Each structure stands twice: as C-alpha cells, then as structure tokens.
Amino acid sequence: xxxVKVRRLKRVAxxxxxxxxxxxxxxxxxxxxxxxxxxxxxxxxxxxxxQSHADYVWTLVAAFLVFLMQAGFALVETGLTRAKNxxxxxxxxxxxxxxxxxxxxxxxxxxxxxANSTGWFGASSFMFSDFAVDKDPWVYxxxxxxxxxxxxxxxxxxxxxxxxxxxxxxxxxxxxxSAFVYPVFGSWAWGGLYKGGGWLEALGFIDFAGSxxxxxxxxxxxxxxxxxxxxxxxxFGKDGKARAMPGHNLVYATxxxxxxxxxxxxxxxxxxxxANKDIALIAVNTNLxxxxxxxxxxxxxxxxxxxxxxxxMLNGALAGLVGITAGCANVSPTSSVVIGLAAGxxxxxxxxFFDRIRIDDPVGAISVHGVCGAWGxxxxxxxxxxGTSLAILGVQLAGIAAAFxxxxxxxxxxxxxxxxxxxxRVSAEEEVEGLDFHEHGNDAYAPDAFRTLPGxxxx
Amino acid sequence: xxxxxxxxxxxxxxxxxxxxxxxxxxxxxxSEVKGFGRQKGHTETxxxxxxxxxxxxxxxxxxxxPDELVDAAVxxxxxxxxxxxxxxxxxxxxxxxxxxxxxxxERGEGAL
Numbered sequence: 281x282x283x284v285k286v287r288r289l290k291r292v293a294x295x296x297x298x299x300x301x302x303x304x305x306x307x308x309x310x311x312x313x314x315x316x317x318x319x320x321x322x323x324x325x326x327x328x329x330x331q332s333h334a335d336y337v338w339t340l341v342a343a344f345l346v347f348l349m350q351a352g353f354a355l356v357e358t359g360l361t362r363a364k365n366x367x368x369x370x371x372x373x374x375x376x377x378x379x380x381x382x383x384x385x386x387x388x389x390x391x392x393x394x395a396n397s398t399g400w401f402g403a404s405s406f407m408f409s410d411f412a413v414d415k416d417p418w419v420y421x422x423x424x425x426x427x428x429x430x431x432x433x434x435x436x437x438x439x440x441x442x443x444x445x446x447x448x449x450x451x452x453x454x455x456x457x458s459a460f461v462y463p464v465f466g467s468w469a470w471g472g473l474y475k476g477g478g479w480l481e482a483l484g485f486i487d488f489a490g491s492x493x494x495x496x497x498x499x500x501x502x503x504x505x506x507x508x509x510x511x512x513x514x515x516f517g518k519d520g521k522a523r524a525m526p527g528h529n530l531v532y533a534t535x536x537x538x539x540x541x542x543x544x545x546x547x548x549x550x551x552x553x554x555a556n557k558d559i560a561l562i563a564v565n566t567n568l569x570x571x572x573x574x575x576x577x578x579x580x581x582x583x584x585x586x587x588x589x590x591x592x593m594l595n596g597a598l599a600g601l602v603g604i605t606a607g608c609a610n611v612s613p614t615s616s617v618v619i620g621l622a623a624g625x626x627x628x629x630x631x632x633f634f635d636r637i638r639i640d641d642p643v644g645a646i647s648v649h650g651v652c653g654a655w656g657x658x659x660x661x662x663x664x665x666x667g668t669s670l671a672i673l674g675v676q677l678a679g680i681a682a683a684f685x686x687x688x689x690x691x692x693x694x695x696x697x698x699x700x701x702x703x704x705r706v707s708a709e710e711e712v713e714g715l716d717f718h719e720h721g722n723d724a725y726a727p728d729a730f731r732t733l734p735g736x737x738x739x
Numbered sequence: 740x741x742x743x744x745x746x747x748x749x750x751x752x753x754x755x756x757x758x759x760x761x762x763x764x765x766x767x768x769x770s771e772v773k774g775f776g777r778q779k780g781h782t783e784t785x786x787x788x789x790x791x792x793x794x795x796x797x798x799x800x801x802x803x804x805p806d807e808l809v810d811a812a813v814x815x816x817x818x819x820x821x822x823x824x825x826x827x828x829x830x831x832x833x834x835x836x837x838x839x840x841x842x843x844x845e846r847g848e849g850a851l
Contacts, residue, residue: 524785585787592786632787644786 334555339421342550346428349543350377350435355536356598357439360527360591360643364714365443366724372438372450377431379451380458384430389423392430392463393474402467402476410475422474425553429494432547433462436498439643441505443512444711447719449698453505461690462497465683469493473553484672485679486664488562489551491606491656496683499650502641504691509704511640513711522635525642530590537594541570544601548608558609565608565616566601572620573600573627580628592628595644599627599652606653607660615663622659623652654680740835740848741809745800746772746828747820752798758815759800763808765851768801778826797828803835805848 316322354373358366385407394402404410411419434457438450468478469487487493517523527533548566549559577596581589603623604616611619630647641647661676662668698704705711710718717723747755752769759767773794780793804812809832816830840850 522788524783524788524790526783526785526790581787585784587784589784589786635787 331555335553336418336421338555338559339425339550339553342546343421343425343428345543345546346425346432346550347377347543349428349432349540349547352536352539352541352543353432353435353439355532355539356594357442357536357643359529359531359533359536360439361442362525362714363528363725364716366528366716367720367722368447368715369438369442370724371447371720372442372445372454373435375451376435376438376454376458379454380431380434381427383455383459384427384463385423387459388430388463389426390463391460392466393422393426393471393476396467396471396476396478399477399479399482400468401464402471405475419474422553425550429490429547430458430462430466433494433498433501434458436495436645436649437502437505440502440641440645441509442642443715444509444705445505446703446706447715449702449704452698452702453694456694457501457691461501461687461694462494465497465686466493468682469679480675480679480682483675483678485675486610486660486672487606487657487679488609488660489548489605491602491604491653491660492679492683494653495602495605495649496653496657496680497687499646499648499653500684500687501691502645503639503650504688505695506639506641506646508692508695508699511638512642513708515640516638520638522638527591527642533591533594537597541597541601544570544605548605552609561613562608564613565604565611568613568616569600569604569608569620569623570597571600572617573597573603573624576600576621576624577628578624580625584628591644592631595627595631595648596624598648599623602649602652603656603659606656607663610660610665611663612665615659615665619656619659619663623655626655627652654684740838740851741804741806742833742835743800743802743804743809743812743816744831744833745802745816745820746774746797746830747800747816748822748826748828749796749798751820752800754819755800755816758819759802759812762811762815764802764804764812766802770799770801772797772799776826776829778824795826803838803851805851 318326350373354370357369357373361369387406390404390406390409391401394404394406396402405419408419408423411417434454437453437457441450467476468480469485470476470481470493471478472481512525515523515525544566545563549562552558552562574593574597577599578588578593581587581592585592600620600623603619604611607619608616627644627647630651631641631644634641634646639646657680658673658676661672664672695704706715706718745755749771756767756769773796775793775795778795780791780795782789782791784790800816802812813830813832821827837846838848838850839846843850
C-alpha cells in the first residue's frame, strides 16, 4: 500500500470517529438543555460534593504516603544493624503492618475512635460495624489513614529490640500494641476526630499529627522492650563502655530516611484529613524542621564526636520530623526551624546518654521517637502561634507524662510476662549466628554460587 | 614455572595490572582480601563509640608464569605498587609444579 493510500484511509477513519462521537453526544446535549436550570442550592451541593471528593483523595493519597514510611523504617533498621539479621528485621516490619492492620481492624480502631462514654476508651465501630448505618464511606478513608499511623507506632519498637528478639514473641507484641496500647492512648487525644472523645483532648491537648500519640508511644514502648530484653551480646564491654556495632549498610539507612521524610509529607499535611489551604504551611514546617534537625545533628556530632557521623545525621533528620509533628499546624516556619534545631541537638546527646546507661537501642528509636516526640509536644505549646501560657504548657506536659506512664507501664509488664512465659530473647547461639538463619531459614545476601540445588549437577 | 602472589593497595591494582601486562603476563586472578602487617589497623567511630579496624582491605593478585618472566614481573610490581609507607604489601614467589588448562587438557608451560 502506498503512503498516500494509508493517509487517505486514516482520514476516513478519523471522520467516522468524529461523526460517531457527535451522534452519541447529541442526545446528551439536548437532555442538558431540558434539565432544570442550576439554583444557588444545587450549586452549593455540587461544590460541597467536589470538596468532599477532594477530601477523600487527599486523605487517601496521604495515607498511601504514610504507608511508604513502613519501607523507610525497614531500610533504616536493616541498614543500621548487621547483615546476619537483615531478613528478620525486614519481616518484623512487614508483619507489623500485616498483623497490625488486622488487629487494628478487629479491635484497635473501635477502642480509639468508637463511641466513648468515659473519656478513657471507645467501644464501637469494630470491624466497620457502623458502616451500614449511614452508608458513608468516609469511615473507610479515615480508617485507612489511621491504620498506617497505628503501624508507624508499632514498627518503632522493632529497631530498638533488633538482633535479639524472638520472632514469635515480636508478633505477639505487634498485635498487642496495635489492638490495645496505641488505641487506648489514641482515644484520649484523638477520639473526637471520629465518634469518640477523650479526656486529654477535652483539656485542649495539642498534638496535631502525633509527636506523642504515635511517636512517643512507640518510643516509650521501645524503651520498655530494650530494658526488659537487655543489650545485644558484646554491646557493652567488661569496663561497662559501649562498643560500636556498626550497621551493615548505611546506603539502605539513608534511603530509608529519605523515604520517611517523603512519607512525612503525608503524615503531617495529611492529618488535616481535608483538602484545604492549611497543608501548605504544614508541609513547609515539616520540611524545615527535618532540615534543621539533620543540620543540627551534623554540627553537634562534628563538634563532640570529631566527625559528622552519618547515623547521627540520619537520626537528626528524623528527630526534626518527630519534633514538628505535634505543632506542624500551629507554629510558624521560623519556630519550626528552632524546634528542628533543638530536636537534632537533643537526639545526639540522647543516643549517647542511653549508651552511657547501657540501654542498647541499635537504631536510636528511643531517642528519635520517645525523647524528641516529648520535646515536640512541649514545643507545640511553647511556640503556639496564637500565644502560649502556663495552662497550655501544663496540658502539654500532662499529655507527655500520660503517654509515658501508660505506654511504659503496660509495655514493661507485657514484655516481662512474655519473657517469663514464651520467652522474649533468642538463645545466645542463635544471636551469634544470626536470626535470619535460625528464625527464618533464610539468608538475605546468599551468593548464588554457594547455593546448590539437587539436580544442578545435571545441567 | 613460578607462582607470584602480590598483596597490594586496592587503588593501585590498575597500575600493577597494566605493568604486568607490559611484561607479557596474559592472565591473572584477583581477589579482595583483608589482613594486617606492619601497617596495623586504625580506629573508627560509630555513633560515638570507637572501634578498631584491624584487618585492612587489600587486593591479592595471583599470576602463574614461566621462570624467565619472574624477575621482570616482580620489578613491575615493585615499580607500581610502592608508595614507601607501611601497608604497601608483599610479593610471594613460589615454585609451581603443574598447570593444566581445563578446556584443552594441555599441561606445563603450554597451559600458561
């Protein structure tokens, strides 16, 4: 066929398509003319519908961003620990989300956001049980956003207890915190976002996206776990001094921090659960605090540890992010920089402090999430753009104290019970040889050449 | 026939390899190795805690060659791998009893 012929055929085809489209649209155009003219009411309805769709889209996109933080945690924790435990820590992160999602669906969400008559816990909306009543799918969008938060709190602990915890016991922990410990505290501070209402929010507690509700709860649970399980073998010398156990892949750890930083743009701005103009300030505050946190940690490490230690800089970025999470919607960008600088400074000294008192936290989770979460919650009151007062600070401190008292106590008891019954820690032999092989029968980085299969010889 | 094993600084591998090729060596085996000699190790810090790195990374080059090339090969290594500081590495020369080319079954110098 010549090119001229092909061109002609193409023109005919295009003409047919255009004609067909016109025929199809014709009746529609007529129908539109026949419909009632728009009224102020119908316009308002249509505008509200568009806004409500935008709210759904933003909340769900933000939830998906926060979900990516699970990958960030997995990479940070894997990179900062040893190669022989890489599979184990990845699977703890995976199952935190898998088992945690189920637990939060079954029980957690209802405790956190269900109807709450006492101010201490909710007790409805389990397994979407209230969905059929009003047929409003908002609960689905809201649950999706909340479940990724619950999983964030849960997964903080896996880093602090890395390289020595039994996988089966970790799973019990994961279900316990997602179903019970996190939701109970969450109901005190955030229950009113849905059908609940807790005593802390009634006092005016400011924790917009969860410096305390998510991060401190995870951090104090991590502290309880690290205390009960004890340090990794060889982590502290006979002289009591901390010995370095370098992580096996700082590239993973860095990539993980980038993913967490990225995900935080869903974590904080998404906590509006509405598509509105507030998200711009919240995003700016989130970014500036992270930047300030990384910068401060770099400077402090350079001054006090002689070199800009990579792991401290990574912790610093996360410290800034955790620090701004409570106040990201009610402080100025300048305050965010101050909050981030303080968090980045605090995290370095906190890591050194926990080493000094011989609490082994391989990734710095207690310092980043527990300590900087508490700082961020106080800072949200201190730097409140509408002014601060002793009353505001008092409520913030009450929230910080309540989070510590509730989480540390319940988790400490839980880990003690696990240790006394099914066991919390792997055997010394397993710890030395690695959890990947003993717990999972896997090897994260097995070279193909040394893995022979029956039948390979025949090839 | 002789076997020459050289332990050299990793960043000098390319220079040593080129010099050995100029001498007439047509094949070599290279591995990344770690060890210590007079250079000893050094101290690094991680999250504020010091630790000693006692085994330093080096590259090991193994070459099998006919007797008459040995002196030239050793000279080539000395010229390219030497910095004059601790940690330059070593050259080991040993007798080689037999060489077999797996593809053809050739033996002795013909298999080199």
